[in-house]
Amino acid sequence: VWHTRDAILLCIGHNTGSEKLVRTAARLASRLGSVWHAVYVETPTLHRLPEKQRRAILSALRLAQELGAETATLSDPAEEKAVVRYAREHNLGKIVMGRPASRPSRRSGA
Structure with missing residues (x-):
């Protein structure tokens, strides 16, 4: 556990919907x-x-910057570790992540 400030860390993914997540x-x-x-x-x-x-x-990173975020591109083979390390380095306590779009369920039968 580390001391955090009331700040948000948004993780932009490679899936669609990143700009919506940035605005949120x-x-x-x-x-x-x-x-x-x-x-x-x-x-x-x-x-x-x-x-x-x-x-x-x-484009999503640019939008975030335009809307007031401090932005960064991190390079690391382990996404989770990079996010946690960044959060610790900047004392960020809230992490916002999107999730991949759910796949339509398959119906068995006809």
Whole structure:
């Protein structure tokens, strides 16, 4: 456990919906009156993303910066460890992460 301040850390992923998540985090930070950070963790696997996805990530980071976030791109093979390390280094107590879109369930039978 480390001493934290009332601040938010948003983790931007490579899935769609990052800009919506950025806007949600910005509203939350505004309501709480807290500072916020937005980071993207680039792993060796994610480094090979298609150009369209890479542009979407950069766009989400730019939007976060425009909405008042301190932004960073972290490079680490272990996303979770990079996020926790960043949170500790900046004394951030709230972490906001999106989740992958759920896949439609398959119905068995007809």
